[in-house]
Structure formats: C-alpha cells, structure tokens
Amino acid sequence: MKVSLEDQGRIREAILKSIKIQVIEELINDREKLLDEISSHAEKVIGSINIHVSLQDKRELVESISDEIGGYGALRELIEDESVSDILVNGPEQIYVERAGKLELTNKRFINNDQLTEVAKRMVLKVGRRIDEAKPLVDARLADGSRLNVVIPPIALDGTSISIRKFGKGKKNFMDLVNYGSMSSDMANFLIIAARCRVNIIVSGGTGSGKTTLLNALSNYIADNERIITLEDAAELRLVQQHVLRLETRVAGIENTGQITMRDLVINSLRMRPDRIIVGECRGEETFEMLQAMNTGHDGSMSTLHANTPRDAVARLESMVMMSGMNMPIDVIRRNIASAVHIIIQVSRMNDGSRKITSIAEVMGIEGDRVVLQDIFTYEAQAGRCEDGKIRGDFRNHGLLVRSVVMQNAVFFDLDKELKTIFGIS
Structure with a gap:
C-alpha cells in the first residue's frame, strides 16, 4: 500500500527539521552524497513515527526531498529535458x-x-x-x-x-524555420534582404508563437560593423555580432526604489550612439521613443509586440503611444507609425502545435485616416489535415510594389537583383 500524501508530508517535515543547514550547504552540489544523507535521516524518521513505507516509496520520497533542497523539486528532470x-x-x-x-x-x-x-x-x-x-x-x-x-x-x-x-540551447536560423515549415524559402530570402538593408521591422504574434526565435534569426543578418543595443525585460536575444551592448530592465527593490523601465532604457540608448536598437518587446509607453528612434536615423531597428494580425499590430502601436502621455492627435500618431515601421511580420502558433509566419506586410503610408498595409507573403490554410495531423496550407507570394521601401533600400545596399529574383521582376 502506497504511503499517503499526508504521511509523506509528515516525513518530509521531520527530515527537513533534522538536517543541519551546514550539512545541506556542503552537499547541495553533490546529489549522490545528498541522497545518502537524506536516506539516513529518512530511516530514523520513519522508524520513530512507526509508518510502514516500502523501499520504492522511500526512494521516491528521498529523491523528492533531495530535489527540493537542490532547488527544483519535482521539476528537476523536466528542466533538464x-x-x-x-x-x-x-x-x-x-x-x-x-x-x-x-x-x-x-x-x-x-x-x-x-x-x-x-x-x-x-x-x-x-x-x-x-x-x-x-x-x-x-x-x-x-x-x-x-x-x-x-x-x-x-x-x-x-x-x-x-x-x-x-x-533553448540551440539557436534556430532561417534554414531551420524553412525545414520546420514555418516559412517558405522565398520568405526567408526576403527577410534576409530586409534585415541586411536596414528596414525597420516589427514582429507581431501571440504568446509562445515564436516572436523571439524569429527576432534572433533576423539578427544574424545585421552587419558586423554596426553598433547594436538590445533592450529586454528578460535577456533572451543571442546576437552573434561583436559590437553588441545588452541592457535589461530592473524591477523596484524592497523599498520600492531602483526601478529601471523599458522607457528608461530606450531613452538612454539613444544617447549611446547606436546604429540599431532592438527592443525585445514593446509593451507600453516606451513605444513612442522606439518610433522616434526609428524615425531619426536608427534604421534597421526591430521589436516585437503582442497582436493577432498586422492590422491589429498597428492598432496596438497606436494604443501604446497614447500610453506615453504625449497627448498627440491620432492622425499624428498614425503618421509617426507609417514613417517609422516598414515591415510587420505576423507569427502564429497553429492548433497542430506548429509555428508559422502567416503574413509579411509592408507599411505603405497613409491614405485618409488609415495606415495602409500591403501583403507581400501570406499563409493560407486548406481544408483537411495531413496524415500526421498537421495543417495543410500554402505560402503565397503576392509580389512587391514599385514604391516599396524595401526595394529602395535594396538598391542602395546593392541587393536589388536578389530581391527582384524572389518576385520574378526583370
């Protein structure tokens, strides 16, 4: 009969009380010795409270307490997996x-x-x-x-x-994402050119959709001679370039002092002579400064935000700029967005567990009171499923307009031939 959870709790509490803190500190980095130490204490405790515990239950209990002292408890194996x-x-x-x-x-x-x-x-x-x-x-x-x-x-x-x-231990590149079916090879080649020719990019998507993974992949194609500053709440970006300065926000301390917000970092980064600014995620009032940076010579800057479509991403940017307290008219905000952001990449986690780039749209400017978006690539799901349960679908290439900022920049960086090949432009 398996020992009850209540009795396991009693045994655990008694073992933890009987072990000296000094012994734990000495053995915490040696799992085998820690297991032996806890096992000997378990024998004494089980004997003293007269509970029948099988060898299997005892072993599991000893491992559970060892993992708890080690810091991860029942999560240890999952963290290592x-x-x-x-x-x-x-x-x-x-x-x-x-x-x-x-x-x-x-x-x-x-x-x-x-x-x-x-x-x-x-x-x-x-x-x-x-x-x-x-x-x-x-x-x-x-x-x-x-x-x-x-x-x-x-x-x-x-x-x-x-x-x-x-x-993640491994850093995924565009070839990996193409092989996973997350994008087409044409999309990958287009994004490589977009990253190289310094267009401003927003990656939009939901939680766990792969925004940071894509941002990491895009960063591979930034030139080595550029000074890059990354700003994050929790440092996840891993850039391969040499000239990278990483900054991270800080929450307030015990006395509610010392907080460093993302807005603080964005404002300060503008004084650090960056060529590109990469914001891990725009969440609020720092968005205004981010757009200003994109509009004032920091071409090729990138960020992510939470939104379900490129159109929703524009609306989110509008809302976040309003949070800055600048009291700007909505038409001025939209003009700032239209001139600052060039490409919006939409990433989605599908219901079969896969991640896909469902849209790459270019911001074409303002018409009337709306920011105009032009689809360059989209993913279109089909009816039915593959034999392995995966969603059927195709990536569509909609072409590039003549007045595209990406094309203009590609000409300047001598990448226009490669770009025209993707879209069959002679």
Missing part, C-alpha cells in the same frame, strides 16, 4: 509541459503545497528576488536565461503556480 519548452505548474498535483507545441500532463507532482511553495521560494531566491504574502507575484530570469513567473497564495487560489519558459 531539452524536448520541453514550457513547464506549467498549477498547484502541487498538476504539472504540464509543452513539447513540439502541444501541452501534456506529466506524472510529476509535489508532496503538498508547502513543498511546492518552498521550491518556488528557492528558485526566486537564486536570482536575487523574494516572494511572500506581501509580494506574491514574481517575474524573473533564471541563470540560464529561462523566464520564470511565480504566483503564491493567497493570489493563487489552487496552490502555488510556477511558469517557466525554457531558454
């Missing part, structure tokens, strides 16, 4: 992971919410942050670059919640 991209903990009994774009429930679990909360606090403490009832929400970056979000009771009603967006 390179096939897992997201780890989502909804209380002690529900741990989901995402693999290949699909969510699945794992057989992992915590003994109780006390253990889960203790693991969450250890993870947060490792990155120099704190979480308690006074501050029950934390958004941080782990040492390997993975994004960590923790919510504890009383905010989390069903137990502590942990969300981890893992930092």
Whole structure:
C-alpha cells in the first residue's frame, strides 16, 4: 500500500527539521552524497513515527526531498529535458509541459503545497528576488536565461503556480524555420534582404508563437560593423555580432526604489550612439521613443509586440503611444507609425502545435485616416489535415510594389537583383 500524501508530508517535515543547514550547504552540489544523507535521516524518521513505507516509496520520497533542497523539486528532470519548452505548474498535483507545441500532463507532482511553495521560494531566491504574502507575484530570469513567473497564495487560489519558459540551447536560423515549415524559402530570402538593408521591422504574434526565435534569426543578418543595443525585460536575444551592448530592465527593490523601465532604457540608448536598437518587446509607453528612434536615423531597428494580425499590430502601436502621455492627435500618431515601421511580420502558433509566419506586410503610408498595409507573403490554410495531423496550407507570394521601401533600400545596399529574383521582376 502506497504511503499517503499526508504521511509523506509528515516525513518530509521531520527530515527537513533534522538536517543541519551546514550539512545541506556542503552537499547541495553533490546529489549522490545528498541522497545518502537524506536516506539516513529518512530511516530514523520513519522508524520513530512507526509508518510502514516500502523501499520504492522511500526512494521516491528521498529523491523528492533531495530535489527540493537542490532547488527544483519535482521539476528537476523536466528542466533538464531539452524536448520541453514550457513547464506549467498549477498547484502541487498538476504539472504540464509543452513539447513540439502541444501541452501534456506529466506524472510529476509535489508532496503538498508547502513543498511546492518552498521550491518556488528557492528558485526566486537564486536570482536575487523574494516572494511572500506581501509580494506574491514574481517575474524573473533564471541563470540560464529561462523566464520564470511565480504566483503564491493567497493570489493563487489552487496552490502555488510556477511558469517557466525554457531558454533553448540551440539557436534556430532561417534554414531551420524553412525545414520546420514555418516559412517558405522565398520568405526567408526576403527577410534576409530586409534585415541586411536596414528596414525597420516589427514582429507581431501571440504568446509562445515564436516572436523571439524569429527576432534572433533576423539578427544574424545585421552587419558586423554596426553598433547594436538590445533592450529586454528578460535577456533572451543571442546576437552573434561583436559590437553588441545588452541592457535589461530592473524591477523596484524592497523599498520600492531602483526601478529601471523599458522607457528608461530606450531613452538612454539613444544617447549611446547606436546604429540599431532592438527592443525585445514593446509593451507600453516606451513605444513612442522606439518610433522616434526609428524615425531619426536608427534604421534597421526591430521589436516585437503582442497582436493577432498586422492590422491589429498597428492598432496596438497606436494604443501604446497614447500610453506615453504625449497627448498627440491620432492622425499624428498614425503618421509617426507609417514613417517609422516598414515591415510587420505576423507569427502564429497553429492548433497542430506548429509555428508559422502567416503574413509579411509592408507599411505603405497613409491614405485618409488609415495606415495602409500591403501583403507581400501570406499563409493560407486548406481544408483537411495531413496524415500526421498537421495543417495543410500554402505560402503565397503576392509580389512587391514599385514604391516599396524595401526595394529602395535594396538598391542602395546593392541587393536589388536578389530581391527582384524572389518576385520574378526583370
């Protein structure tokens, strides 16, 4: 008969009380010795409280407590599993992971919410942050670059919640994305030229759609002799160029001081003589400064934002500029957007788990009171599914207009022949 969760909780609490902190600090980086130490304490505790525990249950309990002390608890194996991209903990009994774009429930679990909360606090403490009832929400970056979000009771009603967006070990390039079916080769070649000839690019999409992956791939084609400044809430961009300066926002400390916002970083970056500015994600009032940078000589700048279509992306930009408190008329905001942004790339996570670039649109200017967008490429899904359950669809090449900014820049950078080949222009 398997030992109950209640008894597991009693044994865990007794073991943790019996182990000296000094011993834990000495053994925390040696898993085998830590397992032996906890196993000996488990023998004494189990004997003293007279609970029958099978060898299998004892081994699992010892491993669970060792992993808890190590800092990740039941999540250790999932964090080490390179096939897992997201780890989502909804209380002690529900741990989901995402693999290949699909969510699945794992057989992992915590003994109780006390253990889960203790693991969450250890993870947060490792990155120099704190979480308690006074501050029950934390958004941080782990040492390997993975994004960590923790919510504890009383905010989390069903137990502590942990969300981890893992930092991928390999950096995907355009060839990888073409092979995955995320874009066509024509789209890849077009985006390479767009990145090289310094057009301003916005990558739009939902959470987990692949915006940062695409931004990383685009950055490969920035010239080595350019000074690039990256601005992020959690540093995920990995640029290969030598002249890169990375800046990261900072939340307020315990006394509610020391906060550095994205707007602060954008304003300061303009004083640092950048050739290009890459903002990991535009979320609010910093958007105005970002557009100003794009409009004042920092061509080739890039950013991402959350939106469902290129048209929605323009509306989001309008809304975020309004958040800056500049009190600008809407027509002035739209003219700023139309002159600053050249290309909007829409990325989407499909319901078969795949990620696709569903649209590449060029901002053509203003007509009346609307920002005019022109589709260059789109993805069109078809009825039915492939044998492997994947969505059927085709990437369509709509061509490039004569007055395209991309074409004008391509001529300046001597890339117009390559660009014309993509669209069959003689």
